[in-house]
Amino acid sequence: MGFVRYGRGVAHDAPASVETSVEVRRSRRRTATVSAYRDGDRTIVAIPARFSRAQEQEWVAKMLARLEHKERRRRPSDDELVARARDLSERYLAGAARPTSVRWSANQGRRWGSCTLVDGSIRISTRLQGMPSWVLDYVLLHELAHLLHPGHGPEFWRLLEGYPRTDRARGFLEGVSFVQDEPPGADV
The missing domain is CATH 2.20.25 (N-terminal domain of TfIIb)
Incomplete structure (x- = not known):
């Protein structure tokens, strides 16, 4: 050698x-x-x-x-997350979702992200850092969609239909959750 x-x-x-x-x-x-x-x-x-x-x-x-x-x-910065969220909202949600803040959070527990409707803030789990960008984009888009529809009803899922890697990203996250001993189907 x-x-x-x-x-x-x-x-x-x-x-x-x-x-x-x-x-x-x-x-x-x-x-x-x-x-x-x-x-x-x-x-x-x-x-x-x-x-x-x-x-x-x-x-x-x-x-x-x-x-x-x-x-x-x-591993984008918080400012880069905000810009990415704005871009995703424009591309897939006609710019309708406008969060007041988007930042990394180390205290998400088993969640990949969270959205607080009261103040329009989005938190993304630091566990996503290092994952493929299309997975991060899916989680951001998922949380942006919650600004428009709080639950996981048909209207909510229709918003995510435009993102071409939704199924792939969900499968990726389910696999990661399984490996990390989380119950399958845990909410994003």
Whole structure:
């Protein structure tokens, strides 16, 4: 496999003073591709053994940037959630759902999201961070639909018919719930 070298890098969402280790793995079997992934506090970057030190540094920097970009996309800020909710409301609900706030919440229990009709606020479970964007979009759209129809009656489900991945997202969340030992069919 070659040798393993450890370096230091800055974690994607940590303060600049907090560092995480970067492990570079050189492989003789790897001829052209470079890959990177997070493993706890470490970032593993796999490169071909033939790469020079300059190529190694270049590719480690590229792969760290790609990982950060990918993670940022999967973990939008509260402001990005608001913008995403507005966009989903425009695209699928003719702009009729207008929440007063949309933010991440760590205290959702077994729910994926919640909507408070009294003040028009939406809370999205932090357990959704890192899940595919189409799953997050479904949960946001589900909660937006509650601003227009509080229950889960036929009118409510008609609002979600326009979103092409509703069934897929519901199945994904049911699978995650099953794995996490939650009862199937738990409300979003």
